[in-house]
Amino acid sequence: MSALYFYLFFLFYPYIAMWWKSFPKAGRKSWEAFIPGYNYAIASKIAGQQAWWALLMIIPGIHIIMWMIFNVSYIRKHGFFSLWDTLQGIFFPFIIMSKIANDENIKPEFTTDWENQKDIERRKNGDHLVLFLTLPIIGHLVALTLGALQKKKKGRKTIIKEWGDSILFALIAASAIRTYVFEPFQIPTGSMEKTLLVGDFLVVNKVAYGSKVPVTPLSFPLVHNTIPWINVKSYTQIEKLEYTRLPGWTDVQNYDVVVFNYPSGDTAVYDPRMPNGLMGHDYHGIVNSEARRLFEESIDRNKIPNSNALLQERRKKLSTQYNGQVLDSVMQLEAQKLDRNLQKKIEGIYGEFIDNIDFWKNKARHEIAVNKRTFSNGEGRMIDHYGVVYRPVDKRENYIKRCIGIAGDSIEIRDAQVYVNGKKAPIFEYQNLQFRVKNINIPSPRVMKAKYGLEINRDYYNNGQVMNLTASELDMLKKDYPDAIFELVNPQRKNVKQQSASEKVNNLNYYPKSFNHNNTVANFESFWVPKKGVTIELTPHNVAWYERVITAYELHDFEEKDGAYYIDGKKTSTYTFEMNYYWMMGDNRYNSADSRVWGFVPEDHIVGKASMVWYSKDPNGGVRWNRLFTGIK
Template identity: 80%
Template sequence: MSALYFYLFFIIYPILALWPKSFQKSGHKSWEAFIPGYNYAIASKIAGQPAWWAFLMVIPGIHIIMWMVFNVSYIRKHGFFSLTDTLQGIFFPFLIMAKIANDETVQPNYTTDWENQKDIERRKNGDHLVLFLTLPIIGHVVAYALSFMQKKKKGKKTVIKEWGDSILFALVAASAIRTYVFEPFQIPTGSMEKTLLVGDFLVVNKMAYGSKVPVTPLSFPLVHNTIPWINVKSYTTLEKLEYTRLPGWDNINNYDVVVFNYPSGDTAVYDPRMPNGLMGHDYHGIVNNEAKRLFEESIDKSKIPNSNALLQKRRQDLSKIYQGEALDSAMQIEAQKLDKNLSKIIDGIYQDYIDNIEEWKDKARHEIAVNKRTFSGSEGRMINHYGVVYRPVDKRENYIKRCIGIPGDSLRIEDAQVYVNGEKAPIFEHQNLQYQVSNITIPSPRVMKSKYGLEIDRDYYNNGRIMNLTATELEALKENYPDAQFELINPKRQNVAEQTASQKINNLNYYPKSLAHSNTVSNFESFWVPKKGETIELNAHNVAWYERVITAYELHTFEEKDGEYFIDGKEATDYTFELDYYWMMGDNRYNSADSRVWGFVPEDHIVGRASMVWYSSDPNGGVRTERLFTKIK
């Protein structure tokens, strides 16, 4: 439902609530109830609250809370305090408002006598309800805990009323600040290491690029998309806003560290037992993997004659080579034949998969969404989960990366070096690449940590044969180990026309997730970042890059028929972009799910600029004091 309906309701509500009539009891004029905004300020004054609270009715996400606050305060000023009265005031105040307007015995002069036990008992259940709805259970715990730290004074509010009011307006203020000013954010993964570390707590400046008005403003305060512990959605789509961004003082620049809503998170495999309630964020990647698994399980092995014999023979040949026994020329020729035959068989198998890939993807979606099962590669078994969940833009997972490309930029990646508009992108202080290491004896983990700042599992593994190193760390190791060899792990792009079927399937691992585009973690073909208002000609090469932009982010239908393209059912030879887009990459280049996996980030997904690390907790214990209150760059 559009937010317009909510604001229209707020405008006509004073008439429905008969405020023109009830205002007269307080010495005000009937006409004051007809002026939008001003009428809420008058109602607030009648209820004994500050008139400026009426301004909060304008703010999406807070307006409905303040409407409830006005109603409860208003009816209580007229003597309605019971649990039933409070429930009506919060959810359906019309009956009580009619009584206030029409019953001359009901006057707006009720004041609670906090020394009178009868008055306290009268409102006790209603006050408990307000506190519970404000902060369920925790609110009561906080209230009672803090009550032991202060002495109750005669004539003062009860602890439930006092702390209920305090917590309510603390949450209102905190929600406004969190939504429009800045938000705390915790680094959950190592994709930005070593610039940002797992356990870092950041301040995200939302005003720098312009605060984004929430698309789903009706949500539980101070949580993102799931209420902790009970694992239910924290929001409702009863009210939905169009994308709106307030003016900011800066644009997103190349190489800013940016927080954004995960662009591929419109659909997610949901399981509240997992971190963030998700079994991996990349639903589209999960579908590709599941489709391939289902296909491989379906293969009738009897239709692959001698494949097992071929494999066994090849293993025997390889075993001889590994043991230092050279194959004679006849055996080499035989081995080459076996390899060729085996490759042909495998290629034929996967070509059948490619020819019917959409059917297998449909089966995968059914397995995930209906059967609620997905194979977990890390655990080597099927996982039963809760199916799929759709999330609005502002409720998708928060991600943090470095903005490499801004709208209109041309990018390519060669041997892990990014080129922006033909110029080399800078190598950042903590940006790290992955190397195959040989001819080196790794010292103890303590030495590696103290001398080079390297940690097992995070920076080096496989007994030190694989290392993630910054340029400075690489230079230091080369200096101390002159005989060591450090070879950049650098899978090259392949000519698609020369790829086997199984190689083409690997193209689906990287954007644009197309069988016809071969990109790798360290090498990407040249591409253009979409810019609002710019028009491109649609062709067989670029459609794969921009189809998701057209359909998922700009919400058009797209079809290809016999080499022609149809957008919203009409034939199209070009397309004009409606939003700006960005290309985001992690500084931990070989361990980052970023734009190389899921593509462009639309402007309506941008949350804010990562400004400062205000706290840092070491997952191994302790606090990283050297990182406290450090600027992010």
């Protein structure tokens, strides 16, 4: 539902609540109830709250909470304290407001006598309800515990009332700050190592690029999309806004470290075993992987000849004709012939998969969403999960990467070197690449960490035969080990026309996830980052790059039929972009799920600029004191 309806409701509510009748009972003028905004300030004063709280009615999401607070405070000022009264005040205050307006015996003079046990008991259940809704379960239990321990002093509010008021306002203030100014963020994965480390706690500056008004503002305070421990979503879409961004200090710049909503997170596999209920990082990648698995499981293995068995059988037949070296030479030719035939058979099988990819994708989606099962490559087994969930833009997972390309840039990656508009992108201080290492005797892990800052299983594997190194770390190792050989891990791109069917299937691993675009972790074909207002000619080559932009982010129907393109049912050969887009990459280049996997990041997904590490906890134990309150660059 659009927020406009809520604001219209709040505008007319004072008239529905008949405040023009109840205001005079508090010594105010009837006309004060008819002035929008001002009437809420007066109602707040009558209820014993600060008049400026009425300003909070402007903030989406918070306005609904403030409306409830005004109502509960207002009816309590007129003597309505029971659990039932409080529930009405929060969710349906119209009946009590009518009583207040029309019953001349009800005056706004009620004050709780904190020395009178009857008054305290009268409001106790209502106070518990407010505290429970303010901070479910936790706040309630804390207040009960402290209330049991506290010795009540005459004339003082109960601890339940004190905690309820304090927590309520603190959460409102914290929610407003978190939504529009700063937000804490924890680094969950190693994709930005070694610029940012797992266990770093960041401050995300939302004002820098302009605060984004939440699309789903009515949400449980101080959590993102899931309430911890109970694994239920933390928001409701009763109120839904259009994308709006307040003015900021600057635009997103090349090479900024940016926090954004995960662009491939519109649909997510919900697995409570994983952080925030996510399994994997890319639903669309999971669908491709599951489609391939289901297809390969369907293949009748008996139709694929066993080359070893055939060779042995052929050797027996030919052994009577040839002897010794002659037989070996003949068998080499036979093996090559069998290999070609087998390869041709396999190519035909995968060609069938390519021709029927939509069928297998639909089958994969059914397996994931309905059967709630999928294969985990990491665990090497099938996993049961809770199915698929849809998430609105502002409730998709928060990700952090470096912005390599802004709207209008041309990007290309050659041998792990990024080129932006034809120029080499900077090599950042902690950016690291992956190398195969030969002729080196690795010291103990303690020495590697103390001398070079390298950690086993994070920076080097297989006894040092594979290393992830920054430029400075590479220089140090080359100096200390002059005989060592460091070869950049460099998966090369292959011309699509020269690719076999099985090789084309692997093209689905990298954006644009098309059989006809071969990109790798270290080499990407040249492409253009979409810019708002720019019109492009649609071609078979670039449609794969921009179809998701057109459909998922700019919400148009797109269809290709008989070589022609149709957008929202109309035939066209061009498209004009409605938003700016960005290309994000992790500094840990060989261990980062980033734009190379899921593509462009729309401007409405940008959350803020990562500005400072305020705390850092080593997953292996201890605090990284040297990282506290350090800037991010």
